[in-house]
Amino acid sequence: MAFSLSSCSDLIPNLVWMVPIIGGALSVLAAGFGDRARNYVAIATGFVTALTATLLLLLPEFTTYTLGGGIWDITHVCGVQETWISTPLFTIQAGVLVDPLTAVLALTVSWVSFLILVYSLGYMKGERNLTRYYFLMNFFIGNMLLIVMSDNFLLLFLGWEGVGYCSYALIGFWHSDEMKYWVGTHGETTAGVPEAYSPTNAGMKAFIMTRIGDIAFLVGILLIFAYAHTFDFYKLVQNTSWASDLAASGLLVPAAILIFGGAVGKSAQFPLHEWLPDAMAGPTSVSALIHAATMVNAGVFLVGTVGPIFLIASASLGTGVMFPFFATVAAIGAFTALLAASQAMVHDEVKKVLAYSTVSQIGYMMLGLGVAGLSAPADFSIGFTAGFFHLISQALFKAGLFMCAGWLIHVTESKYASQMGGLRKELKITFIAMMIVALSLAGFPPLSGFWSKDAILGAALQAGGISTIFYIVGIVTALMTAFYSIRLIGIIFAGKKSENIENLEAKGHHIHEAPGTMWVPYVILAGATLVIGILAPIFLQQSLGSLFSKYLANLGVVSPYSFNLGSEALSLSIGFGISVLGIFIAYLAYIRRSISPVAVVNSSPVIYGFYHFFLHRWYINAFYYKVIVYPISRGTTWIFRNFEQKVIEPVNIGAPEFGSDVSGLLRRIQTGIEEEYLFAFGIGIALLIIIFFLFGYVTI
């Protein structure tokens, strides 16, 4: 195999994930010196992490690359592996790996995280329990970077569970469950299932739903381990006999799909997507960091890591062996994109709209990675690059959108877009920043979202075959995306001020711009999406593609990447047209307000039906509760009454009683009398002699 691995200085790659964890712990200690000290330590940790991640590019193994020629060139993959514990019976090795993929992702994750930490400074001001907040945020960042940097499934899984825990704990950050922190509208029900969730409830929902995926993931990992006897990515690539063994048992594709199950849970893809909208019960900064920019992308990263491994491992088994896997990835991605975008069009809660949009955009990324595997092997890098380009792009503009939304919700004291309205004058900076990131989401040139989304659609178009269906789904979704992003902007900033705002102003609340610690981060992100958008066609997309193509070539997938506007013209212009169409409809309805959306919805029972269908989450959530959650809950109650209380309880009482009986017996020996202690000594000697003689190697 072409895979080459060079060892490198082990300090920096390990520091990347250790710094945030250590810094998080330090911020807890710093809390002893006051809140300011704690905040500064936490923010400084974020900054040092970002700097350390940037240092990855300066590793000796990477110095051969040049930005100058517009081509990044990485000739080596840098790996550090340490023996964790080694016994004659087993050895566990674990380490970190720096390759183009991890370097790019580590950079994105760490810098976006840093900006969000700065934003938290303003956003979380005055909240209680911030020590916990900052610790969990930094701990999360560390675990996320561990996922990105780890060189084996085991360590990756460790980080995977770490971020899962942080996500759970931060969704439920306001665990006192006061009414204002609930997500969803009170009293609304879908088929009898309540639509509102408290933070703790939402946290548990997220934890349990992702756990379903995690179990599949774990089974998949262990399946591979059972055949390959290693967790290491590069060992899996170097020696691929495990794949043929797996395939012989008919388990190769199932194992891959099981691992994909983990990605489905973490990245909130259908059918495990329902936790993400409710995860919006957490603080908005958390939603921006975990549920938009980083953790939910871990699934994409996982697919991006295992996809090539499976492709190479199955290469000797003939082409198309992994077709079902990649088709599943692409189909689930495409369907999720459509599903979530349709719901984003109708919801009124700002953060929920953004959450659905996140689910939808991650669907796009999955689509890109799936299409990569469906296309000819030489074209693998096209879909692959598109998927990760969109990941970076989405991380930037979605984090920006969430941060803007956070300020809007704070200043208007309402989570509903319809209770904002007419804010473009008061909130100029927020308006412009949010406009830019929303247009990026809508896929409007020259913003980054335009290029990255069309890269995915272009890849699907080029792959042909079954991918054409995914392309059409993608185009429809793009139309919806453009519509809902401008709809949101229109409702919030255009038109007249809502009653809620007028009431606030009447009470003397002045609608004012965000403090610097808050607007600077999202303006930076808006700027970044613009800059990347401008640079993308000039060289950025090409160099990203070359980078990934080098990475893939290093693994053994030879797939050169070339980007030129000419050959992409068709898909770019379709994308542009669709985007403009969506934006225009939304403009008419929500900015010029020449069409009344209400009238349109009521105009025909079919549209009305769809509206309700979308609003009630396609009844999927209600279905889960009715078919799975409630029966299980009833079942466990029954088990509790009939098994737990009647069988387990006696054991639970009996075992400790037995323990204390034995303990009491033994205690009676201990009389406190010295003589008896010495007597026991004598008995001990006798006992030893008896043992020796009993087992008879002493004969007199």
Add this chain to the structure above:
Amino acid sequence: MSSVLTSLGPEGMPIDLTIVLATIGLIIIILTVLGNRSKYLAMGLASGGFAFGIIFIALQALGFFSSSSSLPYSVPIVTDVVTTDWVSYIFGIAILIVAFLVGLTVVDYFTDESNVTTFYALLIFTTIGALLLAFSTDLLMMFVAWELMSIPSYVLTGFKKKDPASNEAAVKYFLVSAFASAVLLYGISLIYLLTGTTSIYGNSVGTTIVSVSSGYGPVGILALTFLLAGFGIKLAAVPFHMWIPDAYQGAPTIVSGLLSTATKGATFAPAARIFFVIFSFSTFQHDWSLTFAVLAVLSMTLGNFAALTQKSVTRILAYSSIGQAGYILIGFAAGSILGLTGSFFHILNYASMQVCAFLAVALIIQGTRSDNLDTFNGLGKRMTLAPIALTLSLLALGGFPPLSGFWSKLTLFLSAINSNLAWLAVVGIINSFVSIAFYVRIVKHMYLDQAPSDTRLPETNGFRVALIIAVLIIVATGVYPYPLYQLAYTAARSFLASASIIPALLRSVFL
């Protein structure tokens, strides 16, 4: 300085170390006699000495690491009375770390005693005894070191002169331990009869051993029994454990910490040497493993079960110390490289875990004035560091991953399975479950129960530093166990390699 150190060479190390420490001990005594009773001067001198010792041994060990690759596993047989092999490094480091940590807390602990400087002198001498015990390869040296370790520790146990409990503990400890010394001496005399030498590794190997007729078999067994019983006293192996709970409860708590780790840990070194070298293992493996296995099972079961219903936290820790001795004996029973690796590794971990627990309890008792479990209620709200350190050390003792105790217990249980003693591993695992009940019970009292009052309890700096260091060792070893594991593995492998050099002639004595 470094050139001086290197010129001394590894052979001279134990003596150099002893001289440095003894000099410091004497300086403290002279200063005290001259009227300078500055506690902090004594503390500085003692801590400096211990820190020097730790660094000194670590440097020696690392020097060994860096030399040629074949060296780590081949240790020359020493006919001297002391040796510097990997086993002695392991025990030396463990003993000195414990002494260092305890030394940091003495000034804060004895706030109302006037002669704290004496404590430091005694601490240093008992540490020297423990170190020499770990280094000794001669029965005479071993016996002298044993007494040098024991005699100051009697005084330390009774250090609170006006406290009846402390006195009672001292008397009990003294009488049992003195009897143990006598029995040990008797055992040694029998070994001397059988081998004609007091050197553990024999004089010049294989040439001067008298051929004793096989009629002496029972004498050998008697010698073994007496030695096991003598060591058993300090190891806290059942049924030689009876003094432990009383002495640990009555003694000043930091002294209990010292007794349960330094003196107990140090005793494992001569035990390993005598049982594995003199009574060379390979020909008797079956029978010997059974003896150790029986002791291990008794110690684990009694220690863990008796701790279940105790009300006094120091007694719980005392019984836990008995139980932990049982785990360590599993490795002796397995008798393989893996088994001894597990034992050495667990001794290292056990030292930091147990001393951390005792120091945390000592700090808490200073505030609450009672070691009753009920007074620990709600401590999580009244103190910061002590409950965290106690929790971590208890969880580590219980074998929770990813703390240090988990890895060494895992190694021990694996070694038992590997040596066809799966039943022993099962007993060990069941005992681990039982032990979690009382370890977690203390944690529950500290964090979940209602505090009797909300007043903050003081935490002093000496304790803070000691606890933080101990916790760092526990957590760091737990997260990254490989270095210490490797150290233990190297020690076990080189030790068994050196043990097998003993001539077959000697083994025939017992056939």
Add this chain to the structure above:
Amino acid sequence: MVPLIDYLIVSSILFVIGVYGLVSKGNALRLFFAIEIVVNAANLNLVAFSRYLTPAGYAAEGQTFALFSIAIAAAEAAVGLAIVLVVFRLHKNVDVFGLRKLKN
């Protein structure tokens, strides 16, 4: 030359007397004497074995050992008596049956 077995018998008797004294008496001083008897049993062994082994070409380590052991026993006795003395000051007697404060 007295056969070795005679020494062994004497020392065994001393050992048993010592152990009996330990188990049967409650007085700390008596316990202490009993321990001394066991130590002396061992010392007798050492000296006798040394005497027996030396003609066979061994160094007289046993006698050295006995000297060391006697010196150490003296040190131990000093500390032990000091401890017993402190106990006597507090309790006005040295009966270990009275020392039962520490128990379960």
